[in-house]
Amino acid sequence: MRKGGEAVERVSEWTRKHSQSSLLRYSSNMETFSQHPLLLLLFLSWTAQCFGSNICTSRGVTTCQQCLAVHPSCAWCSQEEFGKGGSSVHRCDLKENLLTEGCNGGSLEFPSSTFSILKDTPLSDKASGAADDVTQIKPQKVHIKLRPGIFSQYILK
Incomplete structure (x- = not known):
């Protein structure tokens, strides 16, 4: 019975020792990243590429409208034939990838969002002009085109 107890004790000791060394290695790696933010940025960029975190291709969209609503990028x-033929090419993807x-x-x-002013008459003074010719808001006429999902x-003055 004594030998079994010693074996369990040795295994426990080995586990404690190796857990602590793993923890120290992890802590050491995190210190390296915190001291070198560029290294952390490169690492995160690399992992994002390796694990396919492209939001455009991950949603499985089948129409242009769905694609443009997924994300502004x-x-x-x-x-018509783009992306067909069994390849891993998607019709909805980042612009550069397409x-x-x-x-x-x-x-x-x-599509990109646009804002253009079509009429921009100066605001009226309190005492000037006829009552029907008063400008109280500026600009008076605009054209706004927003991409889906963009706020x-x-x-206005």
Whole structure:
């Protein structure tokens, strides 16, 4: 019975010793990353690429509308045959990836948000002008085009 107890004790001691050394190695690695933020950034970038964390391709979308609503960085290739044939190419992907994989630039759907002022008359003074010719808001006419999923704020005076 004594030998069994000694064996368990040795295994316990070995486990404690190796757990602590693993913990020290982990702590040491984290200190390295905290002292070198660029190294941490490179490591995170590498792991993101290795584990395929591309939000555009991970959702399994099948239409342009769905693709553009996934994330502002997603683009859609409107070429009918693009991505077919069993390859791992997706029609919804990052703009750069679609171009690299052979999507024609003219077939790329990647809308951007725009804001343009069409009429911007100066505000009226309190005592000037006729009652029907008073401007109380500026600008008076705008054209706003927002990409799906994008929120924007504009200041009116």
